[in-house]
Amino acid sequence: MIPPAFEYLRPKTVPEAVAMLQQHGDDAKILSGGQSLIPMMKLRLARPSHLIDITRVNGLSYIKEEDGFLKIGGLTREAELEASDLIRKKYPLLLDTATVIADPQVRNMATVGGNLAHGDPANDHPATMMALRAQVVATGAKGERVIPIDDFFVTLFTTALQHDEILTEIRVPVPPPKSSGAYFKLERKVGDFATAATAVQLTLDDKGAVQQIGIGLTNAGPTPIRAKAAEDALRGKKPDAALISQASQLAMDSADPSADLRGPAEYKKGLIKELTKRALTRALERASK
Amino acid sequence: MAKKELIHVKINGKDREAPAEPRLLLVHFIREQLGLTGTHVGCDTSNCGACTVILNGRSVKSCTVFAVQADGGEIMTVEGLPSNGALHPLQEGFKEEHGLQCGFCTPGMLMSSYALLKKNPKPSEEEIRWGISGNLCRCTGYQNIVKAVQYASKKMAQGGK
Numbered sequence: 001m002i003p004p005a006f007e008y009l010r011p012k013t014v015p016e017a018v019a020m021l022q023q024h025g026d027d028a029k030i031l032s033g034g035q036s037l038i039p040m041m042k043l044r045l046a047r048p049s050h051l052i053d054i055t056r057v058n059g060l061s062y063i064k065e066e067d068g069f070l071k072i073g074g075l076t077r078e079a080e081l082e083a084s085d086l087i088r089k090k091y092p093l094l095l096d097t098a099t100v101i102a103d104p105q106v107r108n109m110a111t112v113g114g115n116l117a118h119g120d121p122a123n124d125h126p127a128t129m130m131a132l133r134a135q136v137v138a139t140g141a142k143g144e145r146v147i148p149i150d151d152f153f154v155t156l157f158t159t160a161l162q163h164d165e166i167l168t169e170i171r172v173p174v175p176p177p178k179s180s181g182a183y184f185k186l187e188r189k190v191g192d193f194a195t196a197a198t199a200v201q202l203t204l205d206d207k208g209a210v211q212q213i214g215i216g217l218t219n220a221g222p223t224p225i226r227a228k229a230a231e232d233a234l235r236g237k238k239p240d241a242a243l244i245s246q247a248s249q250l251a252m253d254s255a256d257p258s259a260d261l262r263g264p265a266e267y268k269k270g271l272i273k274e275l276t277k278r279a280l281t282r283a284l285e286r287a288s289k
Numbered sequence: 290m291a292k293k294e295l296i297h298v299k300i301n302g303k304d305r306e307a308p309a310e311p312r313l314l315l316v317h318f319i320r321e322q323l324g325l326t327g328t329h330v331g332c333d334t335s336n337c338g339a340c341t342v343i344l345n346g347r348s349v350k351s352c353t354v355f356a357v358q359a360d361g362g363e364i365m366t367v368e369g370l371p372s373n374g375a376l377h378p379l380q381e382g383f384k385e386e387h388g389l390q391c392g393f394c395t396p397g398m399l400m401s402s403y404a405l406l407k408k409n410p411k412p413s414e415e416e417i418r419w420g421i422s423g424n425l426c427r428c429t430g431y432q433n434i435v436k437a438v439q440y441a442s443k444k445m446a447q448g449g450k
Contacts, residue, residue: 001333005291008311008357031358038353039335051311053358079347103423104401105338108347109354190422191336 003041007050014139014166017054021164022141024050030166031055032075033110035102036118060113060168063087069135069171074113079104081112091172092286093181093201097128100183103191113167116152119159122193126153126224127216128183129170131199136160137169144168153223176212179203180286184275185218188262194218195262196271198227198251200279202234204287209238215247215279220255220272227251230276239284248276296360300325301369309356315349316340318356319366327367327396331425338424341397342366348404350423367396370403378444379403379437388437390428397424402438411442 007024011017021028027049031037040046054060060075063084070091072081081087081098088095101107101115101124115125116136129136129149136147138161145165152160161167185197197218205211213234215227230250237243257268293308300323307322319342320326328351331339335353342351343365370377379399382388389395398421405412405420412420417438418431426434 002314003312005310005312007291008294008355010357034355034358035335035353038355042334051355055358103338104404104420105341105348105350105423106335106353109349 001042003038004044004047006041006048009050009052010056011052011054012056012058014054014057014060014168017052017057017166018139018141018164020050020052021166024052026163028052030117032114032117033077034114035106035110036114036120036123054166065174068174070174072112072170072172074111074117074137074166074168074170076112078102078107078110078112078115082107090175091181093128093131093183093199093283094172096181096183097124097199100124100185100187106191112170116170117159117161117167119153119155119157121153121156121221121224122219123224124183124185124194124197124218127197127199127218129172130216130224130226131181131201131214132172133201133212133214134173135171136167137171138162138165139168140165146171150226156222175201176203178205178287179212180283180289182279182282182286184279184282186271186275193262196220196255196257196268196275198272198275198279200276200283202280202283202287204284207238208288209236210234211236215251215276217251217255217272217276220257220268222256225254225256227254227276229254234280239280244277244280244284247280248273251276294357294360296322296356298323298359298362298364300364301366311355311357313356314352315342315344315354315356315359315364316351318359319351319364322356325366325368329393329396331393331397336425337394337397338401338421339394339397341400341424343400343404346407348401348423365400365403367399370399377403378441379406381444382437382440383434386433386436386440388429388434389426394424394426394428398426398434402434402441405438406442406445410445412438414439 029048062073181201199216203212217225230247252273329339331337
């Protein structure tokens with residue numbers, strides 16, 4: 001399959017890339033890893049007039065802790081997340097997620113920024129970043145602005161990024177002690193989108209009660225979903241099997257999946273309940289260690 | 290039609306250049322412009338991994354990369370595996386352990402396995418299975434491919450290349 005013709009541009013700096021977006025209007029698209037965009041172009045689901053390849057822009061690929069945040073550069077590849085000692089040590093939810101995205105070759109190209117900016121609720125990082133209470137840094141002509149993750153996903157394939165903005169950084173609050181997380185995903189085979197998945201990030205207090213909690217759902221509706229009712233049910237309480245089961249039911253109730261080749265909506269709802277239960281249980285185990 | 294650009298790559302150690310329209314996929318550039326047909330087009334939808342090549346040290350699916358993205362980069366394809374006419378231990382492993390039947394997926398399997406062994410010279414069986422999880426084979430059922438990678442891992446540990 002040959003994608004439709006386009007003009008290829010290769011800026012060296014973010015301001016240059018922003019100027020190109022302004023110059024070429026709505027039909028211009030940013031190319032980072034290309035692992036979603038190129039397949040969509042082959043299927044003619046996307047027909048950008050101009051592709052602005054930002055992968056040669058220096059300084060947008062990093063993983064570091066700074067000012068109370070884990071900062072991930074927009075161009076950081078999934079494989080780099082997977083290989084990072086910092087992520088392996090302190091961010092089990094991000095590690096769980098990175099290792100189940102697509103397949104090794106795709107993870108070598110795909111970027112964390114692209115996974116979010118694509119605005120696909122079937123992608124894995126949106127739910128993860130919701131659970132982690134992340135912030136997205138968008139850079140445009142007027143400089144940077146910070147978008148809370150809850151405001152980032154507008155609708156299917158649409159994010160809060162303005163046309164002339166580029167996702168340059170993701171900020172995750174550094175978790176306090178006794179924090180952990182987990183991501184549980186069911187996929188038909190490696191490389192497929194999630195039939196459904198649940199991301200959990202939590203912090204326990206000294207008595208083992210849930211102090212902070214974030215739960216995000218993948219491919220469970222037209223946008224990534226934050227299971228707020230389930231979070232509320234857990235916050236301030238010491239979770240036992242009954243409470244975990246109740247919270248999983250509430251997570252299921254907040255999901256609105258649609259039927260597709262991966263199964264009917266009812267099946268997916270049941271799946272979300274089970275995956276939430278497993279993710280909560282594992283996150284609690286890890287945080288209690 | 291967008292104008293063609295001259296794409297320069299170092300492929301299997303040799304400097305090559307050829308013109309390409311921006312929409313030309315890397316796999317077609319390698320096969321048709323550079324004449325290296327060892328890399329196969331399988332599903333053409335980034336599922337099967339038959340088109341896997343090493344780009345700047347990382348395994349990628351060349352059906353889902355534009356040739357312009359590889360401009361100035363280093364590429365290794367299956368043609369780059371043998372040295373001085375001798376098979377690479379991975380190729381030898383696929384031969385000895387019957388790691389192929391029809392052979393269509395083999396170039397991609399070899400390149401994914403090559404990337405795996407570079408990163409992890411002594412992978413466990415599970416790590417091998419995850420390492421080739423982006424490659425599909427419809428003949429062997431993978432058992433013999435895993436054995437072939439184990440063969441190469443052992444041979445390379447004993448000082449094979």
